[in-house]
Amino acid sequence: MSCIEQMKYKLYLERTSFKEARAYIEKNSEEVYYVDPGYKLFKDYYLIGVPPVAIGVMGKELLFTYVKPCHGAFVMGLDSEEEIARLRENESEKVKKSLKKGGLTEKTESGMKPVSFSEMYKK
DSSP states (O other): OOOGGGSOEEEEEEEEOHHHHHHHHHHHOSEEEEEOTTOEETTTEEOOSSSSEEEEEETTEEEEEEEETTTEEEEEEEEOHHHHHHHHHHSGGGEEEOSSTTTTHHHHHTTOOOOOHHHHTOO
16 A cells, blocks of 8 residues: 555544544544554554544544644544454553443453553553
8 A cells, every 4th residue: 555545535524633633533433542653554554643542443444543744633534344453452451432322332341441541651
């Protein structure tokens, strides 16, 4: 893949801040994962942003913050069951229950413990 913009995507927010993008992902996703800047998506793309960077799962769609220089941050959605499976496998300890009603009930019952920002970044 040469450019993420050549993939079939949806834009949910345009020209926004990292804070607003994270809030949108948290409120509109069934699952939310927090990763560090530099997290690799789709084998070729690195996420940039203010930590913790939120990645959301909404059905078969992955929501994440995409930054375009001189234009700001965008919330982008891409269908990718493979990337969602990789995210769940690699970042399962960083899952947070969605702010939406009923989000992640089966995941929390299966033993994955939701964590808060402060717990996740304690050293």
